[in-house]
Amino acid sequence: MKNVFVCFVFAFVSALSSCSLSVIQSNENMRFEEERKLTLVIYMAADNDLESAALEDLNEMEVAVLDPEVTVLALVDRSLGYDVSDGNWSCSRLYEIKHDAKGLNRTLVSEQLSCSELGLNLSSDKELDMSKKETLSGLLSYSRRVFPAEHYALVMWGHGTGWRGLPLESRKNNSTGVRAFAFDDTSGSYMPLCILRQAIEEGMNGTKLDLIGFDTCFGAELEVCYELKNCVNFLCGTEGLSPYSGWNYTRLLQSLSQNGVEDLKVFFKNEVSTETSFSVVSLSHIGELFASFDSLSTCLFEYIGSDGDALKKLIKKTGLLAVPHANSEAYMSIDLFLRELELLYPHISEKIHSVQMHLQSCVQTHAADGHIPLGVYVADVDASGSFSSQFPFSYVRGSGAENQCSFVKDSVGYVPSIDGSGLLGTLFL
Structure with missing residues (x-):
């Protein structure tokens, strides 16, 4: 699927990695990917008490053996003080998920990527605010530019706690609650639902996402579906509380094949056996x-x-x-x-x-x-x-x-x- 030059680059980077790096690193300017069937983007807002769960899920992803027609990208923003695995780094990193032959562990082997849209490079750390529109829209733009695909899907990973705002007793004079996702403790902010829509519209440049999944609480609500109806085809999530452990990403990624987004819908429909109220929603009507x-x-x-x-x-x-x-x-x-x-x-x-x-x-x-x-x-x-x-x-x-x-x-x-x-x-x- 890739030309000789790309094969050479991969071999060269892998050789360097075996000598001095525990994680493969890649400069975006050295990549020339052909179009695949599916690019799945996982937006992991873990700059909060879910940091440990994020590392667990990243390792679950690496257990999976991916179909060559599928690209999985994960942008993860870590926190301080909740987890020390994988060298205890606490910045934001973008990975292309790679298989770990050693199985489930606490060390990442996936390929760390540079991303000019987000200001991420391989020589210095950067802390991203995951609640900002520009972060998500930039990630989607990068994904389309560097990893072109027939279909695109997005997973919003993290907290989704309803109308995030002031405590009930403080709402008498100035209520500011908003339906939100991507809570970021470092910036003390979150992404309102309307900003999520704007980020998708800008990042996809008018093209609809084939599917959005919410590995959060309260993702499958009529308000969310109505907001995203013009920029997303299908929505998946739970109408109520979601388990702390979230989805099984090994099973999810191994279910993906050349059927692309259809595999995602089948997987989520089958999750009803373990998630008592899991929803797969067509947004066209x-x-x-x-x-x-x-x-x-x-x-x-x-x-x-x-x-x-x-x-x-x-x-x-x-x-x-x-x-x-x-x-x-x-x-x-x-x-x-x-x-x-x-x-x-x-x-x-x-x-x-x-x-x-x-x-x-x-x-x-x-x-x-x-x-x-x-x-x-x-x-x-x-x-x-x-x-x-x-x-x-x-x-x-x-x-x-x-x-x-x-x-x-x-x-x-x-x-x-x-x-x-x-x-x-x-x-x-």
């Missing part, structure tokens, strides 16, 4: 799902006066998706909500069935209990599970808050408005 859900929410307004408490109890009955015994953002399963709603209001079953139909057309998996796994934000809850009467400004339509996601801007029936309208506003404010 998310707009229709959003519209039907928002229309149903508008229809429910007339029942709030007499049945407000009944609706709150119904929402709790679905089993809120939240961090247990803590102040937390709470989500509900849309499918479970619809099932309970039809029992309470059978006379609006036509609108309920419309949402269910669109939900079924978008989500290609079922949870272990049979429900269709896709969540939506409801409210904040305290440690006892009681609903808060405060909403983050970024989840209030018309508040003027920065970094509002498209879901909040476009919803007229579900999200709370600055005037107190909207299903959630009428229920909880």
Whole structure:
């Protein structure tokens, strides 16, 4: 697949590595890759308490024997004080994943790469802010330039804790919570959902990502799907909490072949056996799902006066998706909500069935209990599970808050408005 010059370069770099380096290093200017079937980019925001988990997952990746038509790149940002393996480096590094014949261990053998878009070189360390749009967009631009492929996929690895903002008791006067990923302790920042979309759009230069996976908590939410619908084809993740250990990357990477992104979808669908609510979502018709859900929410307004408490109890009955015994953002399963709603209001079953139909057309998996796994934000809850009467400004339509996601801007029936309208506003404010 590679020309003679590239083969010579690889041999030369490998020879140098065997003499003086534990990790192969590569200058991007020496690479001339032919187009492969799939380039998978893993964005590992581990400048936090997940540093040790990141090193474990990188080693899991190296156990896999990759198909020659697949490239796997991992940008990892480490922290200080959580893990000392692999020489205890604490900067940001970009790797092309290589097989480690010694199996699972705590030493990396993958090829460290330079990247001009990110200012990464092989002669000095650099600390990247993983929450910045420019970091992700630069990585995607580099991946397309140096590792061209027929298909591209992105995994967002790390924390995804819902509407990251001030503690509940501090939100009375100035709420700044935002739906976010890529938490970076060194910079004290995170990547809001709308910035994630902008980074993908800029990094892919108008081309859609074939798939985005969230190895995080709360990745498979309607708000996330709606934000990314125009720049991503498929989304994979969990609607609730994800295990600390995350995905099995050995099994994931070994499942990849010349089928490319189709292999990814099959793998994630099979993960339902171990992840009780794993979602594979086609984003092509998310707009229709959003519209039907928002229309149903508008229809429910007339029942709030007499049945407000009944609706709150119904929402709790679905089993809120939240961090247990803590102040937390709470989500509900849309499918479970619809099932309970039809029992309470059978006379609006036509609108309920419309949402269910669109939900079924978008989500290609079922949870272990049979429900269709896709969540939506409801409210904040305290440690006892009681609903808060405060909403983050970024989840209030018309508040003027920065970094509002498209879901909040476009919803007229579900999200709370600055005037107190909207299903959630009428229920909880």
